[in-house]
Amino acid sequence: MSDRTTVQDAELALLLEVTGTPKPGNVDRERDFADLRFEHFMAGAVGARPGLELAADGTRLGRAFERAVAGMADQSAGNTQFGALLLLAPLVAAASEGDLTPAGADRVGRATTVADAADFYRAFEHVDVAVDDPPEGMEPLDARRGSEAVPTLEARGLTLFDIMTQSADVDGIAAEWTGEFRRTFSAAESILADDGPVPDRASRVFVELLADEIDTFVVTRNGHDTAAAVQRRARAVLDGEADATELAEELVARDVNPGTTADIVAGALFVALERGLVV
């Protein structure tokens, strides 16, 4: 068993995630976007670390997340791992409490407060993150408003878990928060049951996840039809009817980026490392 700490495992998970290749549509060891490159993810992972330390130390979860995002954004490409950090924050907190289980992570999420929700909104001030337009009546809570949304949060008494609940049907990370992190823990078990180099396992589980459910980040940026097509293509890769590398080249060329699926792989790698995955 490794001597790495929980925070080291979280940081390594972010690094291993971006290393796995092919991960169709994402920056990986073999592919960059023009202004979003591999090295930005490395700087993002290193920069996020102080925030992850706060999550492990029992600091308020929203504050830990906001600090992780601020550190992540300390490179020239903007958003690299916002969603992955939103997933890792409760997982790291649960692990540091000795309860890295679906129930343990769920408990951490449900314990969040209005202050955590305010921190979450402040995190959007550090980077541009692609988000959907809010549903009717929720305009004051558009994430792009940043801290301007805080008075509304306070007036309505909304916790970070409440915010996740409201977003769960349009955001795959929020759905993890409100669904006991089902896909994350399941993917971790797939990684552990697989064999071969860890980045290859990350690539395989990425394609499985992409085939399994629609990527909400693609829905947000490219629309539902594109996201559904990406899911079908991933299924064809799984069925041996399409090539993962070709799909990767095509999605990068079309700027179609299944980032939510990559975020879940990062969370799954963290859980797998904590459960003894050997690098």
Place this chain on the structure above:
Amino acid sequence: MSDRTTVQDAELALLLEVTGTPKPGNVDRERDFADLRFEHFMAGAVGARPGLELAADGTRLGRAFERAVAGMADQSAGNTQFGALLLLAPLVAAASEGDLTPAGADRVGRATTVADAADFYRAFEHVDVAVDDPPEGMEPLDARRGSEAVPTLEARGLTLFDIMTQSADVDGIAAEWTGEFRRTFSAAESILADDGPVPDRASRVFVELLADEIDTFVVTRNGHDTAAAVQRRARAVLDGEADATELAEELVARDVNPGTTADIVAGALFVALERGLVV
């Protein structure tokens, strides 16, 4: 200017070093050896961090280095960044004292004690590192003896700087210690004066360093003639008469690994990051 700490810059330097490609003969973003792969360098960088923290906190330098090596070795491939950590330890200590200059790093090295030398020998117990047979009269101080060498160190009153002095003509990292880290600081300035993505700059300065001086790790593992041939080939790349990627493929296929030159690139990246290099 980045908000990264000195330790974050050191860790990021290790990650950026292995990302730069092509770096002929080394693991890089596009090349692995069979049992020494990219992900092992990531785990090595993350694992080294507690030791780098000690170096920044003013802990005895040898102890900080030994802890960094122990953490680095917490992955399945053995030695990844031993030489880079031997170079980074005094640089991190100098930086945390606010004096990351040739004179500052030199002062840190010269201040080492017999206890630091003992730690250095203990570090060899964590990993197999390719080293030369010791010169006549130095057999009791063969690095491969690990802590068995400590009584001899103590009897002879040898500090870590003394050990570096004895190795400086056969080891390029020891030569940095005893030569005011000349190549490291010079390469840092080259990186800062260059432009384009940081990993590309790392690749270019690697080839410049390889063309400039013989790689002592290649001498140790493959002999002087091979090392001299590698240097000539690197010069041909610089002169536009050979292709860096072809040289990279060939050296990896022949298991010729200019690791000392890569270590100096890692040190140079650290200095450049501390001096404002933007990722």
